[in-house]
Amino acid sequence: MRLLHTADFHAGRTLRGFDRTPEIRAALTEVADLAKSERADAVLVAGDLFDSVNPSAEAESAIYDFFLRLRELEIPSVAIAGNHDSANRLAGLSGLLGWVGVHLVAQMPASPQAAVRTITAKNGTDLVVAAFPFLSERRLVKYADVLGGDVGAWRQKYREGMGFFMGQFERSFRANAVNTLMLHATVEGSAPSGSERTFLFDLTNAYTVSPQQFPTSAQYVALGHVHKPQQPSEAPPAYYPGSLIQLDFGEAGERKGVNLVEVEPGRPAKVHFLPLSAGKPLKVVKSDLDDLDRKLAAVADFPGLLKVVVQVPGGATMPGLKDRVLRLLPQTLAIETEAVGEAAPASVERRDGLTPLQLFERYYRERRGVETLPSNLKAAFEEADRLAREEEVPGAGVNA
Incomplete structure (x- = not known):
């Protein structure tokens, strides 16, 4: 099975008043072309489709045109909401996007198993994706600060909670399927891109997930949130593909691309980084x-x-x-x-x-x-x- 893993589109991003959406649209066109040329069985989108909770019409057009292009290619996709996305807004669109082959999980349902999506490839192999959308820790931080609580203890509770959900997800994995976990979070030990957006980095990277919490039976962990391409875990293999373009000057000079994942049931994934040419350096x-x-x-x-x-x-x-x-x-x-x-x-x-x-x-x-x-x-x-x-x-x- 061949998967294309991407994340952090940030459609609607402006840099010092300069709209980056046309570049993001071009990058998304390039990703769709790669999905076709690399014969991808599915595309995994690990959050932050948009740059804000109220994206512009141009930003929405870029994202939806991308999914429509995948539909034309008969390539299904699984997507989750990131911290920049409006989970409520995307949840309202999930049914409509489902008609064009997008398995969208915007909010964590009451039962974690309800967030698991299964796609059957043309060769008959099932792809099981435990789709874990972004869970905000901001309320925990503020609550602890206001009450004078031990923020470190709250962080540990957050990590334990994330571990609970991932343990629940693992129950849906099957020995005869390709099992993947997709989440939008900061993994302990990952390196930030050096982005200038320190305000959002402070708020959204307060807590981390340990690689040791990943389900051992996952053959690939598709990550989103950190814009610098990297592999924070080897067992199971977990990767950030990074953002599609150099979004701000903290990312200047970084190579941008997507991950091509070759995987079969019961075996670790082989990952190839495919560079993208779209976007102004x-x-x-x-x-x-x-x-x-x-x-x-x-x-x-x-x-x-x-x-x-x-x-x-x-x-x-x-x-x-x-x-x-x-x-x-x-x-x-x-x-x-x-x-x-x-x-x-x-x-x-x-x-x-x-x-x-x-x-x-x-x-x-x-x-x-x-x-x-x-x-x-x-x-x-x-x-x-x-x-x-x-x-x-x-x-x-x-x-x-």
């Missing part, structure tokens, strides 16, 4: 003032998107720097200064002790490339955070 250019013009000229013909970091003495202001860079490199999306010398910060900016609002303000600056969070958005975030805390703490916000 990203590059970070770092220079001091004396060498700036030479460094900029050296990347004048770079075909992708650039981030320029200029080292300035003592953090001095540099009027006209943006115009100077954009005049030579119009493909530059981000221009930043980095203080060097006596006034330079002693260490990397820390996130410890920051409030959720402060983390969100930092995330918004990184995402949008602006200095100030709009007042209406700030007020909306504060209100949402207040309501979340009232909901999660028994008795909070209730009039006596």
Whole structure:
């Protein structure tokens, strides 16, 4: 049996105001073409189809066109919701997507066995997929923080819970079938991509799953969530294929692709990484003032998107720097200064002790490339955070 494993599409992603959806659409077309040329029996999509819970029409079109293309090729797929997806929204579409061959599990059902999907390949072999969508740990974190609890204990409870579900899944595996586990989570020991989106990384990577919790009878574990392609477990073999394109400058220079998995009942999977060519490459250019013009000229013909970091003495202001860079490199999306010398910060900016609002303000600056969070958005975030805390703490916000 031949499987194509992919994840982390993030349709609808913008980078410093630049819409990446056309590149993601092109990458998805390439994935569908690979599914055809590699004679895939099924495609596994391990979460984060979209970049936000309210994707644009263009983002939805890119995703649904991909699944329609697989339908035309008569290649079934199994997909799960990731932390960026709206589980409720996808759950509402699961029946409709089922008509085009998509086995979508957006929310964990009351019985774990109800999340198991079986696909019969053309050669008669059954593929059993334990589809484990993202389970949010944010409420546990906030609850523990508000009550002053031991967050480490909550993390252990989370890990035990994940282990319980995976143990339940293993009951559905069969000796005469290809048995796979698919989940959207952070596996202990996996390496992040270095993404700039520190706010979301903080919230969604608070807890980890141990590779030792994976069902031993699984022949392949299809992972999603971490954007850097890697193998965090050998027994059973577990892989992150990574994101489809270099989504932000933390992923600059990373090779992107999908995994081709060759597997048969009772035997470990053989995995081949298939690179993708779609998507603009990203590059970070770092220079001091004396060498700036030479460094900029050296990347004048770079075909992708650039981030320029200029080292300035003592953090001095540099009027006209943006115009100077954009005049030579119009493909530059981000221009930043980095203080060097006596006034330079002693260490990397820390996130410890920051409030959720402060983390969100930092995330918004990184995402949008602006200095100030709009007042209406700030007020909306504060209100949402207040309501979340009232909901999660028994008795909070209730009039006596």
